[in-house]
Amino acid sequence: MYQAFLNWFLPQSCFLCGTENEQAICASCLQALARTEQACLRCGAHLTTPHQVCGHCLRHPPPYQRLQAAFAYTYPTTKLIQAAKFHNNLAVLHFLGQWMARCMLLNNPPDVLIPIPLHPQRLRTRGYNQAVELAKQVSFLTKIPYDDVACIRHKNTSPQTRLSAHLRRENLKDAFSVLYTRPQWQRVCLIDDVVTTGSTVKELAHELRRAGIKQVDVWCCAKA
Known part of the structure; x- marks a missing residue:
């Protein structure tokens, strides 16, 4: 408990290199965090050619309009x-x-941020939803409101990390529900920590589009 208190309120050194620092990560280590310099505007995948959208997204557009990631x-x-x-x-x-919040392009900001929900059982085990904590920080700095109760995860899915892309899609089928939307929500932005195959954000984006949302975007901390 004492260590958790220090981690939460009183970071005294850089988490990565241990040097004395007021922030959780020092400026030198922050420079070492890789960013995807050339990425598909739709899915965030790394591109080796100067195209704006990858071939897969041209053939099979995802249900969200754009994905932005702060880091690789x-x-x-x-x-x-x-x-x-x-x-x-x-x-x-x-x-x-x-x-x-600092890395996202805000030329056309969303109306609301919606963090990817956790199943209640996993939330009780972990004690917090990392996507909600990220959304709080992004909301505070961008002044875009967030809503962490409009969508729920009613299916306690298996961990995605060891599943193939096909099994990830099956694992998340019918996992989310949209409880309500607001009339002013024309553009919604999903917040998550990591996007790998995109199965999770695709499933919730589909539900939001079915609920009448015109455009869904995705902001994540890192894209695999």
């Missing part, structure tokens, strides 16, 4: 997200949320 899901970003997600390091989690 490589070391040491992987270490930060693991600490934030599974080891109660909310100082690191909040720091990542603040950098998400």
Whole structure:
């Protein structure tokens, strides 16, 4: 409990290198976090050619309009997200949320941020939803409101990390429900920590589109 208190309220050193620092991550280590310089505007996948949209998205457009990621899901970003997600390091989690807000392009801001919900059982086990904590930081810095109760996860899905892309889609089928939308919500932005195959955000984006939302975007901390 004492260590959790220090991680949450009183970070005294950089989580990665240990140097004395007021922030959870020092400026030098922040520079080491890889960013995807050339990525598909639709799904965020790395591109090796100067096209704006990858071939897969041209053939099979996802239900969301655009995905933006603050970092690539490589070391040491992987270490930060693991600490934030599974080891109660909310100082690191909040720091990542603040950098998400700084990295996102806001020329056409969404009307609301919706963090990817956790199943109640997993929320009780973990104690917090990392996507909600990220959304709080992004909302605070961008002044875009967030809503963490409009959507629910009523299917306690198996962990996605060891599943194939096909099994991930099957695992998440009918996992989410939209309880309500607001008339002013024309554009919704989903918030998540990591997007790999995109199965999770696709499933919730489908539900939001069925509920009448005209456009769904995705902002995540890292894209694999």
